[in-house]
Amino acid sequence: MENFQFMLLVLLVIFIFCDQIIVHSQVSFEYVRPPPRSIIATPDDHPESHPQQVHVSLVGRDHMRVSWVTDDKDVSPKVEYGKIPGKYEVSVTGEHTSYRYFFYKSGKIHHVKIGPLESDVTYYYRCGGVGKEFSFRTPPLSFPIEFAVADYDVLLLPGDLSYADTQQPLWDTFGRFVEPYASRRPWMVTQGNHEVEAFPVIHTHPFVAYNSRWLMPFEESGSNSNLYYSFDVTGVHVIMLGSYADFDAGSAQYKWLVADLARVNREKTPWLVVLLHAPWYNTNTAHQGEGESMRKAMEHLLYNARVDLVFAGHVHSYERFTRVFDNEPNSCGPVHVTIGDGGNREGLAMMFKKPTPPISLFHEASFGHGRLRVLNQTHAHWSWHRNDDYDSTVGDEIWLESLSSIQQCKETLQDREQPKSSNFEL
Numbered sequence: 528m529e530n531f532q533f534m535l536l537v538l539l540v541i542f543i544f545c546d547q548i549i550v551h552s553q554v555s556f557e558y559v560r561p562p563p564r565s566i567i568a569t570p571d572d573h574p575e576s577h578p579q580q581v582h583v584s585l586v587g588r589d590h591m592r593v594s595w596v597t598d599d600k601d602v603s604p605k606v607e608y609g610k611i612p613g614k615y616e617v618s619v620t621g622e623h624t625s626y627r628y629f630f631y632k633s634g635k636i637h638h639v640k641i642g643p644l645e646s647d648v649t650y651y652y653r654c655g656g657v658g659k660e661f662s663f664r665t666p667p668l669s670f671p672i673e674f675a676v677a678d679y680d681v682l683l684l685p686g687d688l689s690y691a692d693t694q695q696p697l698w699d700t701f702g703r704f705v706e707p708y709a710s711r712r713p714w715m716v717t718q719g720n721h722e723v724e725a726f727p728v729i730h731t732h733p734f735v736a737y738n739s740r741w742l743m744p745f746e747e748s749g750s751n752s753n754l755y756y757s758f759d760v761t762g763v764h765v766i767m768l769g770s771y772a773d774f775d776a777g778s779a780q781y782k783w784l785v786a787d788l789a790r791v792n793r794e795k796t797p798w799l800v801v802l803l804h805a806p807w808y809n810t811n812t813a814h815q816g817e818g819e820s821m822r823k824a825m826e827h828l829l830y831n832a833r834v835d836l837v838f839a840g841h842v843h844s845y846e847r848f849t850r851v852f853d854n855e856p857n858s859c860g861p862v863h864v865t866i867g868d869g870g871n872r873e874g875l876a877m878m879f880k881k882p883t884p885p886i887s888l889f890h891e892a893s894f895g896h897g898r899l900r901v902l903n904q905t906h907a908h909w910s911w912h913r914n915d916d917y918d919s920t921v922g923d924e925i926w927l928e929s930l931s932s933i934q935q936c937k938e939t940l941q942d943r944e945q946p947k948s949s950n951f952e953l
């Protein structure tokens with residue numbers, strides 16, 4: 528852990544999380560949002576053999592997956608890459624897939640796992656042997672790391688993604704829209720309800736487009752489903768849960784989560800972060816109670832593991848809670864953050880329950896994004912930023928301390944009486 532000196536980890540997420548609260552803002556003010564823009568369209572003007580919708584994701588400690596789509600079915604799923612622009616020292620051939628959805632037939636979807644890669648290095652790459660050159664930077668080996676939308680290392684996205692809602696060409700529009708960002712840094716995602724796209728009898732398989740296009744490292748984390756998985760990056764263990772996969776005790780997801788949490792080594796990954804779609808804590812009137820069944824089934828697992836932060840999406844607003852377990856403030860529970868305010872055509876979720884429960888510390892109905900800076904193995908800074916502010920301003924912020932470094936919480940790990948509201952900071 529000596530490498531952790533002066534370490535800075537910044538997690539910037541379109542939707543995000545944190546730990547022991549040292550400082551926080553309780554200031555909220557009325558914000559008048561401009562009227563929504565029309566739906567963004569991205570034209571398909573690529574030559575048929577050229578790559579489009581390029582995005583990269585983390586696979587294990589030192590590999591990345593490059594994913595893209597071509598209209599031409601004869602293009603090879605091949606990635607050439609190297610550390611100098613235009614000089615590709617390595618060529619790797621991967622796999623490909625496609626899918627049908629009623630009358631829509633997808634392009635050829637390529638997935639190529641490349642590596643081993645060096646940490647904190649910019650690689651230049653080309654997809655399918657044609658088209659323009661892309662580049663990405665690998666995350667650092669040790670802190671600092673940054674998850675962000677602008678200058679960042681890894682993006683965390685707890686759904687929804689495209690809002691295609693069965694209109695499959697919108698998946699392609701979304702892929703082209705995010706390519707300038709998703710091809711440069713790994714995007715790690717989990718699914719939302721808008722990705723289900725299933726109908727009784729006529730199209731019973733859910734998540735066909737999502738699973739085909741956004742292949743995440745589930746096999747590498749011992750999961751049997753692309754809908755839930757985990758990964759380590761720079762001292763952080765990130766768990767992506769599936770709000771729309773079975774989660775009750777006895778389910779495959781539940782058993783996998785138990786096994787995954789048992790494998791976490793807080794010496795190697797002192798920070799433990801969970802993302803899911805439907806929030807377990809929510810005082811907005813929108814989607815009220817939708818995460819409650821999953822909370823009742825799984826919350827004790829996260830609490831016993833001393834999860835630092837839980838990020839959720841789904842509710843088109845921002846809300847941050849105190850450390851909580853079973854609806855009570857708890858100094859060894861995770862901080863829950865709803866950051867479902869990345870933007871969508873449905874508009875914002877404006878209405879919050881009144882009076883505000885004391886576990887809810889801040890809420891605001893504005894589109895925005897979050898940034899988590901993990902400075903070292905013990906401390907991190909979480910901030911939330913409105914997207915519509917002309918200048919980058921902080922709408923909400925707190926300092927956190929990892930539960931792995933708090934003696935009181937370390938000593939009570941695993942199957943003990945739940946400490947009730949002692950010594951917590953609101």
Ligand SMILES: [Fe+2]
Nearest residue numbers: 687719720841
């Ligand atoms: Fe949603």
